[in-house]
Amino acid sequence: MSARRPDQPGRKSAHLPPARAAALAALDKVLRKGQEVQAALDGVLAEATGPAEAHTPATRGDAASSASAAHVQKPLPATPDGTALRHGRISRQDAALATELVYGYLRTEIRISWLLRRFLKAPEKLPPEALLTLGVAAHEILHLDRIPDYAAVDWAVTHIRLRFGPGLGKLANAVLRNVARLGGGTRNADLYRADLPDQRDFLGVYHAAPRWLVDLWCDAYGMDRAAALLAASAQAPAPAVRVNATRPEWEALRGRLVAEHGGARCGHAGVVFPPGGFPAEVAALEREGLLSRQGAASQEVLDALRPDTWEGPVWDACCGRGGKALALLERGVDVRLCSDPNAARLRGLRTDAERLGLAVPALARASATQPPCATYAPGAFRTILIDAPCSGLGTLSRRPDIKLRRTPADLDTLAALQARILDAAVAALPPGGRVAYITCTLNPTENEAQIDRLLAGTSDTGTSALLTVETQHVTPVDPPAREFFFGVLLRKG
Numbered sequence: 001m002s003a004r005r006p007d008q009p010g011r012k013s014a015h016l017p018p019a020r021a022a023a024l025a026a027l028d029k030v031l032r033k034g035q036e037v038q039a040a041l042d043g044v045l046a047e048a049t050g051p052a053e054a055h056t057p058a059t060r061g062d063a064a065s066s067a068s069a070a071h072v073q074k075p076l077p078a079t080p081d082g083t084a085l086r087h088g089r090i091s092r093q094d095a096a097l098a099t100e101l102v103y104g105y106l107r108t109e110i111r112i113s114w115l116l117r118r119f120l121k122a123p124e125k126l127p128p129e130a131l132l133t134l135g136v137a138a139h140e141i142l143h144l145d146r147i148p149d150y151a152a153v154d155w156a157v158t159h160i161r162l163r164f165g166p167g168l169g170k171l172a173n174a175v176l177r178n179v180a181r182l183g184g185g186t187r188n189a190d191l192y193r194a195d196l197p198d199q200r201d202f203l204g205v206y207h208a209a210p211r212w213l214v215d216l217w218c219d220a221y222g223m224d225r226a227a228a229l230l231a232a233s234a235q236a237p238a239p240a241v242r243v244n245a246t247r248p249e250w251e252a253l254r255g256r257l258v259a260e261h262g263g264a265r266c267g268h269a270g271v272v273f274p275p276g277g278f279p280a281e282v283a284a285l286e287r288e289g290l291l292s293r294q295g296a297a298s299q300e301v302l303d304a305l306r307p308d309t310w311e312g313p314v315w316d317a318c319c320g321r322g323g324k325a326l327a328l329l330e331r332g333v334d335v336r337l338c339s340d341p342n343a344a345r346l347r348g349l350r351t352d353a354e355r356l357g358l359a360v361p362a363l364a365r366a367s368a369t370q371p372p373c374a375t376y377a378p379g380a381f382r383t384i385l386i387d388a389p390c391s392g393l394g395t396l397s398r399r400p401d402i403k404l405r406r407t408p409a410d411l412d413t414l415a416a417l418q419a420r421i422l423d424a425a426v427a428a429l430p431p432g433g434r435v436a437y438i439t440c441t442l443n444p445t446e447n448e449a450q451i452d453r454l455l456a457g458t459s460d461t462g463t464s465a466l467l468t469v470e471t472q473h474v475t476p477v478d479p480p481a482r483e484f485f486f487g488v489l490l491r492k493g
Contacts, residue, residue, distance in 0.1 A: 109208060326356060448486075
């Protein structure tokens with residue numbers, strides 16, 4: 001392979017279109033540095049955004065909040081090769097395209113890599129940056145109908161040629177033109193089955209999922225349901241909002257959003273929109289405190305646990321940024337305490353509560369494994385909400401980097417943490433109190449097995465209590481939001 005060309009400093013990525021440069025920079029942070037996708041993309045776009053005119057065709061971007069980063073010109077981020085982006089600004093359209101490239105590539109990376117290997121003899125010998133560039137361009141060719149094939153080929157070949165020399169440039173041109181010739185055929189399952197006779201191998205490549213995940217879901221749910229879950233998880237999610245039910249005429253606002261934007265009602269006060277991004281007016285309504293962004297499946301699992309029947313006071317023991325706690329407060333549920341070990345999340349909860357015009361509950365920086373009981377008498381809380389830290393396997397459509405970062409060992413570690421959190425919550429409950437346990441994952445060890453352990457009276461802390469299941473919810477296999485949650489409401493004594 002050709003050696004890297006000794007370009008002049010600061011000129012290595014000057015030729016890259018802004019959206020592609022931002023996408024490569026963000027993907028490098030995710031794949032090489034292990035950052036979460038939203039944080040990586042937010043960081044790149046926050047530094048690169050500005051009010052310039054569009055440079056590239058607009059696409060229907062991902063629903064992630066990253067696409068609407070603050071448009072303030074700041075020092076520009078580094079590309080994967082470590083040089084600064086040489087574009088003074090990046091437009092809203094470029095930010096949306098960069099978002100689609102990042103999320104879309106991560107959703108389909110396993111399938112794209114398999115397709116590229118059809119035309120590469122030794123892909124592992126390519127520079128990682130060149131291989132990533134080929135993958136992003138292949139995603140454009142195969143999945144973004146609004147971008148002409150020649151445009152995707154041109155930017156990628158030019159970048160690889162200038163970075164690594166004419167030899168790799170010629171190879172990139174040949175590979176991407178072969179990918180373009182496949183066209184819509186890459187959507188045909190028979191293309192993959194011909195070389196993947198093992199059904200689980202086929203499911204992993206066709207739906208871009210790691211083999212361990214395919215095995216987990218096939219063993220737990222059967223081949224047919226696993227295939228449906230994998231298919232849904234490989235698609236872009238449908239964005240959703242939660243209308244602030246404390247505001248006058250909130251139901252009228254919800255009805256208008258449904259009628260004018262092709263939405264559907266979800267949860268107590270939610271609206272889920274067709275995949276492709278939030279309606280333009282959502283940002284202004286959010287600033288006015290009239291609604292918040294919250295996934296449809298997240299709203300539905302909370303609603304299914306019948307929070308209007310919960311006795312207060314309520315403690316949200318794993319509150320995070322407070323999406324569920326704020327939804328409960330909007331419904332008049334007596335949430336008195338929210339705790340989380342992350343101070344930044346607690347600050348975000350306070351900010352969101354003030355934006356929504358809600359009274360801010362008491363906030364405590366604490367782990368749910370060690371309840372902050374110094375200020376509260378034992379049994380002070382009649383209901384404890386545990387929106388547990390989990391593997392997130394139900395949110396792959398929204399967080400596709402999870403399937404590239406998670407390992408089976410991670411699942412075991414998280415299950416052990418969940419068990420400690422549940423044991424602490426049950427011990428802190430008075431007789432007749434309730435625990436609402438929620439995860440955003442599809443893994444029996446983190447879901448059903450946790451409940452079975454509690455019902456059997458098994459506790460790592462020696463706590464034994466009679467528990468009964470009042471209600472249980474699992475997101476159906478074909479939700480419009482393409483996300484999956486598990487929830488159960490338990491009563492003590």
